Amino acid sequence: MSKLTRFLATAFVFLAAWLATLLGYVPVPEIAMEFVPALPLWIIVSFGAYSLASIGWSLVTFGDCPEAHQELLQEIQQAKADLRRLKVTVD
Amino acid sequence: MASLLTSLMGGSSATTRVASGDSLGLAPSDKYSVLLPTYNERANLPVIVWMLVKVFREYGINYEIVIIDDNSPDGTLDIAKQLQDAYGKEHIVLNPRPGKLGLGTAYIDGIKRATGNYIIIMDADMSHHPKFIPEFIRLQKQNNYDVVTGTRYTGSGGVHGWDLRRKLTSRVANYIAATLLQPGVSDLTGSFRLYKKPVLSKLISATISKGYVFQMEMMVRARQFGFTIGEVPITFVDRVYGESKMGADEIVGYLLGLFNLFAST
Numbered sequence: 001m002s003k004l005t006r007f008l009a010t011a012f013v014f015l016a017a018w019l020a021t022l023l024g025y026v027p028v029p030e031i032a033m034e035f036v037p038a039l040p041l042w043i044i045v046s047f048g049a050y051s052l053a054s055i056g057w058s059l060v061t062f063g064d065c066p067e068a069h070q071e072l073l074q075e076i077q078q079a080k081a082d083l084r085r086l087k088v089t090v091d
Numbered sequence: 092m093a094s095l096l097t098s099l100m101g102g103s104s105a106t107t108r109v110a111s112g113d114s115l116g117l118a119p120s121d122k123y124s125v126l127l128p129t130y131n132e133r134a135n136l137p138v139i140v141w142m143l144v145k146v147f148r149e150y151g152i153n154y155e156i157v158i159i160d161d162n163s164p165d166g167t168l169d170i171a172k173q174l175q176d177a178y179g180k181e182h183i184v185l186n187p188r189p190g191k192l193g194l195g196t197a198y199i200d201g202i203k204r205a206t207g208n209y210i211i212i213m214d215a216d217m218s219h220h221p222k223f224i225p226e227f228i229r230l231q232k233q234n235n236y237d238v239v240t241g242t243r244y245t246g247s248g249g250v251h252g253w254d255l256r257r258k259l260t261s262r263v264a265n266y267i268a269a270t271l272l273q274p275g276v277s278d279l280t281g282s283f284r285l286y287k288k289p290v291l292s293k294l295i296s297a298t299i300s301k302g303y304v305f306q307m308e309m310m311v312r313a314r315q316f317g318f319t320i321g322e323v324p325i326t327f328v329d330r331v332y333g334e335s336k337m338g339a340d341e342i343v344g345y346l347l348g349l350f351n352l353f354a355s356t
């Protein structure tokens with residue numbers, strides 16, 4: 001079973017249960033009916049918010065490495081000098 | 092044992108080399124083949140090869156570097172030949188191809204030429220620094236991992252030289268892939284990796300995607316086959332020489348490829 005089919009199956013089961021509840025086939029306390037109608041929307045919005053926060057956070061904490069850049073530039077000079085000695089063209 | 096030998100022989104310059112080789116846990120028969128696909132890397136190729144040789148010598152690692160050049164218009168192959176003269180045919184193996192046939196097939200052709208029992212895949216543009224290779228090897232040996240992958244996104248890892256747009260693209264690409272496919276690897280689009288040779292052969296023959304998805308699919312397949320994967324934090328410096336090939340086409344291709352994998356694995 002592919003990840004897509006698994007996802008669709010889960011979504012289908014959930015939606016069926018939600019619809020059944022909404023149409024009164026599943027007995028739930030009165031108070032629960034207050035938020036059952038909005039449940040799918042609520043899940044989608046939460047997931048979206050989580051995704052944005054997660055990506056935002058990973059951008060804020062994105063690691064820089066300026067030392068690695070400096071080190072590389074120096075090493076390139078060293079390499080070029082040695083490569084010229086080995087008769088390799090470095091422009 | 093080896094370090095004892097050097098001290099008996101009175102070698103001073105070799106002490107660090109052999110001692111470090113020992114601590115990597117290398118077997119005498121171990122050989123590492125680096126696959127370097129190149130397309131217009133005339134400026135980068137000699138320097139990356141020089142840095143590779145430096146690390147391999149320092150740690151006493153048995154190696155070869157397979158250069159897969161796709162008839163680069165800038166004459167990368169001429170430089171590769173000079174490198175072969177400088178470092179020897181046993182260390183520099185040339186695998187020239189008639190035209191730009193793409194990265195995926197470059198690895199396939201490269202593996203065929205490789206004689207090592209381990210394969211290292213990396214970019215030739217110096218974004219991947221050879222200094223991390225001993226860490227890859229050490230971690231692989233310690234845990235007998237099938238794959239060790241470099242990650243820019245944990246611990247001491249990082250990227251230098253990207254603008255916000257490129258950072259955002261990479262993060263979103265990784266987030267979507269991680270959410271949809273859950274391969275449990277923190278840097279899916281990276282391509283600095285060490286593989287046991289048979290593992291890489293098996294993964295490549297199972298992998299269908301091209302472009303950026305290719306690297307990610309390899310990790311998804313690795314999980315599928317139950318291979319073990321280790322991660323080493325790496326620094327990534329954006330290319331100093333040459334032009335970046337990342338554009339809108341690559342992004343659309345990536346998303347389509349991701350969805351294909353979501354639907355088929």
Ligand SMILES: Nc1nc2c(ncn2[C@@H]2O[C@H](COP(=O)(O)OP(=O)(O)OP(=O)(O)O)[C@@H](O)[C@H]2O)c(=O)[nH]1
Pocket residue numbers: 127128129130131132159160161191192193194197213214215216218330334335336337
């Ligand atoms: N043989 C071969 N090598 C290629 C081809 N396309 C890219 N490469 C090489 O593959 C490596 C990775 O390609 P890059 O262009 O650096 O891709 P990138 O790192 O995602 O993007 P930038 O570094 O921003 O350009 C480099 O060593 C390239 O020279 C190809 O079609 N054939």
Ligand SMILES: [Mg+2]
Pocket residue numbers: 214216218330
């Ligand atoms: Mg690159």
